[in-house]
Amino acid sequence: MDSAGSRMPGAARATxxxxxxxxxxxxxxxxxxxAEPAPRIDLTVLVVDDGGSAVEAITSELRSTGVPYRSVDLxxxxxxxxxxxxxxxxxxGRPRAKYQGVVLPHESAFGPDxxxxxxxxxxxxxxxxxxxxxxxWAHPEVGLDYxxxxxxxxxxxxxxxxxxxxxxxGPFRYLDGPLAFEDGDPSVSESYGYAGRPRAGYTSxxxxxxxxxxxxxxxxxxxxxxxxELVVTFAYNQYQxxxxxxxxxxxxxxxxxxxxxxxxxxxxxxxxxVLAPDARWDTVRNCTxxxxxxxxxxxxxxxxxxxxxxxxxxxxxxQKTAGLTLDMVYNGGQGEQWKTEHGGTDPLAAQLVADxxxxxxxxxxxxxxxxxxxxDNTTVPxxxxxxxxxxxxxxxxxxxxxxxxxxxxxxVGKGISVDRGELVTGEHSGLRTLPQQPVDNPHLAGxxxxxxxKWTASDNSREPSQRxxxxxxxxxxxxxxxxxxxxTAAEMADEYNWIYTARADxxxxxxxxxxxxxxLPAPLDTATGYASHIVPQEARTALSHIVSNDxxxxxxxxxxxxxxxxxxxVLDRVLADYRALFADNxxxxxxRQSEAGTELSRRAxxxxxxxxxxxxxxxxxxxxxxxxxxxVTAPVTVPEGTRKQLLLGTAAFGTAxxxxxxxxxxxxxxxxxxxxxxxxx
Numbered sequence: 001m002d003s004a005g006s007r008m009p010g011a012a013r014a015t016x017x018x019x020x021x022x023x024x025x026x027x028x029x030x031x032x033x034x035a036e037p038a039p040r041i042d043l044t045v046l047v048v049d050d051g052g053s054a055v056e057a058i059t060s061e062l063r064s065t066g067v068p069y070r071s072v073d074l075x076x077x078x079x080x081x082x083x084x085x086x087x088x089x090x091x092x093g094r095p096r097a098k099y100q101g102v103v104l105p106h107e108s109a110f111g112p113d114x115x116x117x118x119x120x121x122x123x124x125x126x127x128x129x130x131x132x133x134x135x136x137w138a139h140p141e142v143g144l145d146y147x148x149x150x151x152x153x154x155x156x157x158x159x160x161x162x163x164x165x166x167x168x169x170g171p172f173r174y175l176d177g178p179l180a181f182e183d184g185d186p187s188v189s190e191s192y193g194y195a196g197r198p199r200a201g202y203t204s205x206x207x208x209x210x211x212x213x214x215x216x217x218x219x220x221x222x223x224x225x226x227x228x229e230l231v232v233t234f235a236y237n238q239y240q241x242x243x244x245x246x247x248x249x250x251x252x253x254x255x256x257x258x259x260x261x262x263x264x265x266x267x268x269x270x271x272x273x274v275l276a277p278d279a280r281w282d283t284v285r286n287c288t289x290x291x292x293x294x295x296x297x298x299x300x301x302x303x304x305x306x307x308x309x310x311x312x313x314x315x316x317x318x319q320k321t322a323g324l325t326l327d328m329v330y331n332g333g334q335g336e337q338w339k340t341e342h343g344g345t346d347p348l349a350a351q352l353v354a355d356x357x358x359x360x361x362x363x364x365x366x367x368x369x370x371x372x373x374x375x376d377n378t379t380v381p382x383x384x385x386x387x388x389x390x391x392x393x394x395x396x397x398x399x400x401x402x403x404x405x406x407x408x409x410x411x412v413g414k415g416i417s418v419d420r421g422e423l424v425t426g427e428h429s430g431l432r433t434l435p436q437q438p439v440d441n442p443h444l445a446g447x448x449x450x451x452x453x454k455w456t457a458s459d460n461s462r463e464p465s466q467r468x469x470x471x472x473x474x475x476x477x478x479x480x481x482x483x484x485x486x487x488t489a490a491e492m493a494d495e496y497n498w499i500y501t502a503r504a505d506x507x508x509x510x511x512x513x514x515x516x517x518x519x520l521p522a523p524l525d526t527a528t529g530y531a532s533h534i535v536p537q538e539a540r541t542a543l544s545h546i547v548s549n550d551x552x553x554x555x556x557x558x559x560x561x562x563x564x565x566x567x568x569x570v571l572d573r574v575l576a577d578y579r580a581l582f583a584d585n586x587x588x589x590x591x592r593q594s595e596a597g598t599e600l601s602r603r604a605x606x607x608x609x610x611x612x613x614x615x616x617x618x619x620x621x622x623x624x625x626x627x628x629x630x631x632v633t634a635p636v637t638v639p640e641g642t643r644k645q646l647l648l649g650t651a652a653f654g655t656a657x658x659x660x661x662x663x664x665x666x667x668x669x670x671x672x673x674x675x676x677x678x679x680x681x
Contacts, residue, residue: 039095039127043260043617043624045069046099048082048109054135057238058103061247064549066261066606066635068615070099074109082116087123094620097127101254106136107229125226132230132254138196142231143222145197151216152195152208156234157183159208161218161242167205170221171253172246174586174658179206181234181242184540191242193218193234202231206246219246221253230254241540244547245581248658252637258624258678260617262635262662263549264589265582267542268596269571270327270457270477270555272424273484275335275349276368277304278559281485283494286508288485293380305487305559306338309347315561316355318568322575325590327553328352328359329424332410333366356416360592364424365403366410371395371430372441383436392437400430400447408451421454422593424477424555428459431469445470455597460552466600475597477555478545481538482570484556487563489530496534497523531569539573546578546588551596586658602664605632619678626674628666634674637662641679644668650677 045062047069049055062069072079080086088097102120110116124131138144138151147153159181163172181191195216198204201224204217222229230253236243248263279290280302287294289302307315319325339346352359365371373384374393384392404423411418425431430444448456453472460476467474486492501507502519511519524533542554560567578588591599609615609632617626617634624642628634636654638661643650646668653676654663667674 037094038621039097040091040618040620041097041100041127041129043068043100043255043258043619043626044098045101045103045254046087047071047103048074048105050074050105050109052105052135053237054232054235055103055105057236057243057247058132058134058250060238061251062261065251065263066603066610067251067255067259068261068610068617069103074105082110083119084123087119088127095127096618097123097129099129100256100259100619102129102131103134103254104131105134107131107133107142107231121225121227124228130228130230130254130256132250133232135232135235138194138216138233140199142229142233143199143202143220143224144217144231144233145199147194147196147216150197150210150212150214152193152210154192155189156181156191156193156208157186157189161206161208162215163206164204166203167219167249168583170205171257172205172249174248174583175245175581176583177580179242179245179581182240182540191235191240196233205249239544241544241547244544247547252660255637257637257639257660258619259637260615260626260635262637262664264551264657265546265578265586266549266551266591266596267324267546267574267578267588268327268553268590268592269324269480269567270329270362270424270553270593271558271561272329272364272555273334273368273558274307274328274330274352274364275338275346276331276558277306277334277338278484278557280305280487281483281491281495283491286495286498292377292382305485305562307348307558307562309351311562311565312348312351312355314565316358319358322571324571324575324588326359327362327592329362329364329555330407330411331364331366331368331426332407332414334368336410337367353414353416356414361411361416361418362422362424362593363404363407363411363418363420365426366406367403368426369395369399369403369429370427371400371403371425371444372433372437381436394441394443395430397443397447397450400441400443401450404447404451404453419592419594420452423448423451423453423455424457424593428457428462431456431458431463431474434462440469445472448472455594457553457555457593466597466604473597473601475553475593475600477553478542478550480542480554480556480567480570481534482556482560482566484559486566487559489564489566490526492534492566493524493526493529496529497526530566535569535573538570539577542570542574543577546574551589551591551599553591553593553596583659585656602633602635606635622678622680624674624676624678626665626676627672628674633664633666635662635664636674636676638676639679643677645671645675645677647671 047059049071108117136142138147160178162178163175195208195218197216202220202222204220206219207215207217210216218234219232222231279288281288335346335349375382376385386392408418408420430441432439449471455475456469456472458474458476460478464476483495486495498508500511500520501523502512503509505523511517556567609629614629626634640661642653642661644653647670654661665674
C-alpha cells in the first residue's frame with residue numbers, strides 16, 4: 001500500500017483454524033501461480049461510494065480505526081475507470097494488487113454486465129480479494145432465497161438478532177450475546193431489512209427468527225465463482241448501535257484479519273469536584289443559586305451537595321464489583337476549606353485518603369477558580385472585564401501555576417499518587433470559552449509548562465478535536481447528562497424537564513431554538529422519569545461512544561455519587577449492556593487521561609502521514625512490511641500467532657484484543673521497516 005489519501009486451549013485451536021482458513025484465501029493456490037512470484041497485496045481498501053449511508057458507515061469505521069482506503073465516487077463524472085490497470089500492476093517483477101479488499105454499495109454497483117464489474121470480479125479471483133456488499137436484498141445472486149421463500153422483509157426496529165456459531169468462530173468472534181436493533185423512537189422506522197434463507201455457498205454470520213420457525217440471515221459470506229462476498233441485507237448508518245457493534249467484524253473480514261489500524265472499546269469516567277461541594281438546583285426558580293443567571297436566589301437557601309464518608313465507601317465497593325476504576329478529579333483546597341468551616345474535621349476526605357490506592361487521581365486545581373479572563377458578572381451572560389484600553393484582563397500565570405502546584409502538593413502530603421502531567425481546570429477554564437472568550441488565556445500555556453502539564457482536559461461538546469496549548473495538548477471529555485447540581489432523581493428530572501420541555505408545557509423552550517436538540521413530547525414524571533427515560537438514554541449515549549473506538553473520557557461530578565447516587569444506575573446499565581454483547585476477549589479498556597491523550601496524538605500523526613502519502617505497507621505471502629516516516633508510530637492489527645522480526649530472532653507481536661493482536665509499532669533499532677511474520681498454521 002502506497003497510501004494516498006487467555007483463552008482455553010480448545011478456543012485457541014479454534015482461533016488458529018479460523019486464522020489459517022482466512023490466510024489461505026489471501027492468494028491463489030501454489031499451482032495456480034507456480035510460474036510467478038507470490039503477489040504483493042497493498043494494505044489499503046478500495047471503497048466504491050454511491051453516497052448512501054451504508055458505504056458512509058463502513059468508510060467511517062475505516063477512517064476512525066486508521067485503515068487506509070481510496071474512495072471512488074460513482075456520482076463524480078471524472079472518476080477513474082475501474083479496470084485491470086487501476087486495480088493491479090507489477091512492482092519489481094512481482095504482481096501487485098493495489099487493494100486488499102473492496103467495499104461496494106451492493107453486489108453489482110457498476111452494472112451486472114459492465115466491463116468495470118467484470119474487471120473487478122477478475123481482480124478478486126486472481127488475487128483472492130474479498131468484497132463487502134454494503135447493503136443489498138435477499139436474492140439468489142447473493143446466495144439467499146427470496147424473502148417470500150421462508151424469509152422476512154420489513155422494519156427491524158426492536159428485533160433481536162444473534163451471531164451464529166460460524167460468526168462467533170470467525171470475524172465476529174468478539175461477540176457472544178444477542179444483538180438488538182435500536183428502536184429509539186417507536187413512531188419512526190429506523191432500520192429496514194431482508195432476511196433470507198441461505199443457499200449453497202452461503203454461510204450466515206448474523207440471523208434472526210422468522211415466522212413459521214427457523215432463522216434467516218442478515219449478514220453472511222457468499223463464496224462463488226472463485227470469489228468471496230460479505231452480504232449485508234439491512235439498512236444502517238454509522239451511528240446505529242447494530243452497525244457499530246458489527247463494524248469491527250466487517251473490517252476484519254474485509255482485510256482477512258491483516259490491516260493497518262487499531263481499535264479498542266474505551267471507557268473511563270472522571271468525577272470532577274471531589275472534596276468540593278456543588279450547588280443545588282432550585283426547582284421553584286428553575287435555576288441554580290450562585291449562578292449568574294439566578295438573580296434573587298440565596299446560596300444559603302439550599303444545602304450544597306457533597307459526598308459523605310458513606311458515599312466514599314460505597315464508591316470503593318462499587319468499583320470492585322463493577323470492575324471499573326473511577327478517576328477522582330479533586331480540589332484539595334476546597335476540602336481544606338470545608339474542614340475549617342466544619343470543626344476541623346472532614347470524614348469524606350479521611351475516607352477517600354484511606355482508600356486512595358483504589359482510585360486514579362487527577363489535579364483539578366486547588367480551589368477551582370475560573371482561570372480565563374477576569375469575569376464581569378454585571379451582565380447575563382457574563383463578559384470579560386477589560387482595562388482602560390479595552391483589552392481583556394486575564395488571570396495571571398502566577399495564579400494559574402499556584403493553583404496547579406498547590407493541589408499537587410496537597411495530594412503528595414496525603415500520600416496520594418498523582419500524574420503531574422494531567423490537569424483538569426475548573427469548568428475547563430483558561431481555554432477559550434465561546435462566545436465571551438474566543439482565545440485561550442495567554443498565560444495558560446506558560447503555567448502548564450511551569451508545572452510539567454502535558455495533558456489538559458477540554459469539553460468535547462465545545463472542542464471535539466485535540467489541539468496544542470503550548471507544549472501541552474488537550475484531551476476532550478464527553479459530558480454525561482447527569483447534572484452537577486442535583487442530588488436526587490426528582491431534582492434531576494425537574495431540571496431535565498426545564499431544559500427539554502417546550503414553553504407550552506412549562507419548560508424553558510431552550511429545546512425549541514436549538515437545532516441540535518429536540519423537545520420532550522411531555523414533561524417527565526419527576527418520581528419516575530430519571531429511571532425510565534434519562535438512565536437508558538444516557539447509557540445508550542455512553543455505549544455509542546464505547547463502540548466507536550473513542551478514547552475520550554466521560555465526566556460527571558462528585559454530586560452524582562452523593563445522596564441518591566444518581567450516577568451508578570447509568571454506569572450499571574452501560575456495563576451490563578456491554579458485557580451482554582461482547583465476549584471475554586474484548587474487555588473494556590479503562591485509560592487514564594494521559595493514555596487517552598497519547599492515543600489521540602498518535603492518531604493525528606498517523607492520519608497526517610496517510611494523507612501525505614508517506615506510508616507504505618503490503619504483504620507478500622506470510623510477511624507484512626510497513627514503512628512509516630521517522631517519528632510516526634503505525635497502528636497494525638494481525639492474527640494471533642503473528643511475530644515481529646527483530647534484529648536477531650522474532651518476538652510475539654502486539655497485545656491480544658477481540659481475537660486478534662494489535663499495537664502501535666515502529667521499526668526496531670537499525671531497521672528501516674516493521675516486518676511481521678504471519679502464522680502459517
